[in-house]
Amino acid sequence: MxxxxxxxxxxxxxxxxxxxxxxxxxxxxxxxGDRGSGTVWVLAGVVLIWFLAGTVLFVGSARVARHRAQSAADLSALAGAAHALAAPERACLRARDLAGANHASLVRCVVRDGVVDVRVSVRLSLPGLGPRFALADSRAGPR
Structure with missing residues (x-):
């Protein structure tokens, strides 16, 4: 005034x-001379926050799937090792059953000298990237 x-x-x-x-x-x-620039800055901030939130969700989902796969692999190997010495032909069947109970798929199972090596996969679905798989290996036996 x-x-x-x-x-x-x-x-x-x-x-x-x-x-x-x-x-x-x-x-x-x-x-x-910068009328409306606040709107642009707020919009840029919102886009950045959404991008960071999406990244955190993607990384979090991948980590959870990896941990689930490792847990399923460990439990499957232990279940197979319980049968590895007495009935080696049943060890991989038991490992596959336990992997399925943990919503995982048994990819590989090898029984050698009472030691069971397994590889397990867990399906991971990420929006925009399609289905992915988290893999985990584990070994169990008397040694």
């Missing part, structure tokens, strides 16, 4: 042309 009063006083004193120039300068100062 005070600036506008000074501009009007100067316009009366210095003539109409200079007064108009001062008036234009006052309007530019009061409205600013």
């Amino acid at each position: 005070f600036v506008a009063l000074l501009v009007r006083i100067r316009r009366l004193r210095l003539g109409s042309r200079l007064g108009r120039l001062l008036d234009v300068a006052r309007r530019r100062i009061s409205t600013g």
Whole structure:
């Protein structure tokens, strides 16, 4: 308000042309040349937050699937090792059953000298990337 009063006083004193120039300068100062830039910054911030949230969700889902696969592999190897010495032909069947109970698939099972080596996969579904698989290996036996 005070600036506008000074501009009007100067316009009366210095003539109409200079007064108009001062008036234009006052309007530019009061409205600013960056009108609407706050909206752009807020929009950029929201996009960044959504991107970070999506990244955290993708990484979290992958880590959970990896841990599930490792747990299923460990339990399958232990279940197979319980039968490895007495009935080696049943060790892989038992390991496959336990992997299925943990919502995993037995990819590989090898029984050698009472030691059971297994590889287990867990299906992971990520939006936009399609189905993926988390793999885990485990070994169990008397040694």
